[in-house]
Every structure is written in structure tokens, then in C-alpha cells.
Amino acid sequence: MAKTHTKSETSRGSRPRSTTPAAAPRPPRRTRSAKTETPYHHGALREALLQAAERVLERDGLAGLTLRAVAREAGVSHAAPTHHFGDLTGLLSELAAVGFRQFNAAMTSACDAAATPLEKALARPKAYVAYAQAHPGMYGIMFRTERLDHSRPSLHEAAEASFAGLANAIGVIRQEQISEDALTMNQGAVIARAWAMVHGFTMLLLDGRLEDILARLPEGTTAEQLLEAMLTVPVAAKPPAI
Amino acid sequence: MAKTHTKSETSRGSRPRSTTPAAAPRPPRRTRSAKTETPYHHGALREALLQAAERVLERDGLAGLTLRAVAREAGVSHAAPTHHFGDLTGLLSELAAVGFRQFNAAMTSACDAAATPLEKALARPKAYVAYAQAHPGMYGIMFRTERLDHSRPSLHEAAEASFAGLANAIGVIRQEQISEDALTMNQGAVIARAWAMVHGFTMLLLDGRLEDILARLPEGTTAEQLLEAMLTVPVAAKPPAI
DNA sequence: TCCCCATCTTTACATCGTAAAGATCTGATA
């Protein structure tokens, strides 16, 4: 699927530094008469670039996700993305917005599919972790990158929706209305705890830092089982909720 | 303090591409007779580079922490670090090890200073977050970088000590012995929860993602207060520990 | 029909990581 990148860019005109200019006859490239050639105007380059970025991210990871790699994957010049996203921060931010939308959709549908209250309470964090495991690169873009511009409307909106979904889920579980503009200390603490717990678990899991714990647990314990235990095991009797 | 970097590197020999070679007479630079000049052999370059890296990190953040910047800060050629650390991953890994040692020391001394059991239980997570807030760059190196080589003994050891300290603290709180090589599901869940909670809280805090919550809490609530509430507030009555 | 401007390409440049070769010093050995 469009894996024909790397075809040029590096081999074509990488170093025309000291060649005599106008030396190569250079065929009248891309005459519109040759219909098979891509037209000069892509038409939907922005979306194509975002999809290309997603492919590059899945294939080569965060380190491989560069502006030029995305342009190659999309089959355009390396400077084309600039016009649509400004700079790398712009591209990453828009890609993160895409990720947040996927992320929110996954959690919403998981919650909808749950039946019992217990399932419903666990469905969201499970879907959270499952998404991150299925799309570690995307999760990295969303939560690990420092080059994000949260003032971009699309990103701000999608990330906000994610938080709203969390707060709402907490409200449902606690069977109370959670106001939009004011929280009690108790509510804030519970929301922060839920988010921090699941986010922290996910980061540690993706970084392989839970391997130690998993290896010491009963044979064959999965990360999901550990997550569920973490969420359901009661806190110790005496001391605080640690 | 050694802020005289950027003095050359870019202006000196950046583009000698097509200049006639051996054009500049080039004075016999660095004769050993001039005692004030730094000797050819630095003597303790490795440690100097690590300290320089720490300064660069605090000054310019994670994005500014490059091999060449560290070399400039230390006043050596840009390729000097290679000999001591191999590559960027090596430098980052050793720096992360330094960070883990600082980190562990901060938590240990905070625990030692605590008196009551409640204080003791809260001292560790508070010191955890406090360190991250005081040294966000270092915390980023330790937990946010993907270019870390955990097989390096110094890093592995320091990170291991951090985990051992956590497990030990949990054992003290629960007043039970935590085995080195086997965990019950309950123990694993509690340890994972503690770590995930504090780590997740820290990441969200450093990323500014708790601003929303903090702004909605009673006027003037600090992150530390939210952390304490998060750790001490009881879980909801009916559903699981969310 | 013509021209403005959005879109895309070319070209250029500073910076980065890394490799390889040269320069310099240290310390062990004879």
C-alpha cells in the first residue's frame, strides 16, 4: 500500500552542489498530458499527509516520523508539508488531534458495549490501555511529545473531549453531577487519581518498566490482569490509599 | 560559569569547503608552554561532560541537550564525547543514571526526615514529585526519553534501586515482607498502583495537563495539595477503586 | 481572457549525529 517511497529524494537530486547548472536536459517532467502522473495540485494533500504520517509512525516509530519522511511517504516534495502545517510542531499537533479522536472513540464504544456497572467502570481504563498498546506511536505523539501546540483548536478540542469523558465517567461511577467549572477537593482528587493511575500505568507499560513486576507475578499474568487488579484491589486497611 | 561557548565552532571552520587548503598560517595553537591554556588531555572529561550536560539541560531543556552543545559547554571539540559515551544514547543513559541517583537520594532523605507513619507514607511520593518539579529536564531524561540503554550497568543499577525503594516502602506501609523474586497478585497490584499513580501524576503535572483540574479546585490549591488529597482520599463506597 | 494567489517544487543553509583519520599525551616497559 503505497510503499514505493524512498524511490527518489536521496538518489535523485541529493547533491547537485557543484554540477554545472542546466547540464541535465531534464525531460519536461510532469506534462499534464500524461494522465497517469500525479497532477501538480494534489487536491487533498493535507489529509494525505496526515495518513502518511500515521503510516510512517506505525512503520518506523516516533524517531522515524520526520517532516521529510512524511513527504516521501506521500510522494511530494519535502517542503510541501510546510504549507499545510507550518512546521513539525504543526504536523505533530494535528496528528495528535487525530489520535485523540481515535482514542476517544475507542473508549466511548468500549463503554457503550459494557453491561454491568463493574464492567462499565473497567471498560474505560481497559480501552485506554488497549489503545495505547495497539498504537504506541500515536500514544507517544499524544502524551510524550514536547513539540505539541495545544493552542491549536483541533488538538485542544480533542484533548478536552478526552478529559471531559474521564470526568463524566467518574461522575457516573460516583453517581453525582460533576460541575463544569468547579470541583470539590474530593472530586478533583478522585479524577486526578483515576487519570494519573491509568496514564502512569500505560507509560510504564509502554516503557517496559512493568516487566519486573509482571515477571514476579504468578506465571502468565498479563498486563491487563495487572491493570484490573490494580483498579479493583482494595487499599490497605490502615495507612492512606497507597 | 564557563559560559564562553559558541565562541567558535560556527564561525571558525564551518565551511572550509572550497577554500584553498593550508591557506591560513594557523598559529601553533596550544603550546604547552602557555600554562594557562587547557592541556590537551582534559583529565576528567567524562565527569565534566556529565556536569556540562546537566547545565545544558537546565538551561536549554531537553531539546537543547545535544552532543555538540554539551561539548561546547565543556569547551572541547564536538567529537570528544564520543570517546567517553559512544553515542548520544550513551550520554543520555549515563546522565539518566546520575538523575536516578539524585532522585533516590532525595526520596531516601525525605523518608528519613519523616516522623509519624502518615508522614512517612507521604514523604516518598511528595519527594518524588518535588524532584521532578525541581528538575523537569532530568526527570524527562529518566522517564521520557526513548534513547536510553537500560543494559548499561550504571543506569540499570540506579533505576533498579529506585524500584527497590518503592517496593520496600510499600512493604513497610503494609507491614509485610516483600520477597525479592515473587509477588502475590495483591502485592503487585499495590506496587503498580503506587508507582503508576505517582508517575502518572508527575507526567501530567509536568505536561501542564493538571492545570484544568487545579483551576477548578478551590482558590489557590497547589499541586502538592492535590497530590496529598489524591493519596489520602478514600475510594468511593460501591464501585472499584477508581 | 487575464491575473492574483494558493499550492507545490527547488534550492540553500545551519545544525545534528556519527564515522574516520590525524594530532597529542600518558604510562608501562625495556
Place this chain on the structure above:
DNA sequence: TATCAGATCTTTACGATGTAAAGATGGGGA
């Protein structure tokens, strides 16, 4: 003590990246 192998540091070089600026192209309104 003289020497020399190896450790340490510098120079030089190269490919890759992000970004700026100028040129090419074509769509759509005047």
C-alpha cells in the same frame, strides 16, 4: 631513562533534518 603502544582529543567529512526563500504551476474570480 628512552621509547612506544594505546588512550584521549581534534579535524574533517558526510548524510539527514527543519526551515526559509524563491521559483514554477494552475485554479478561479475580475
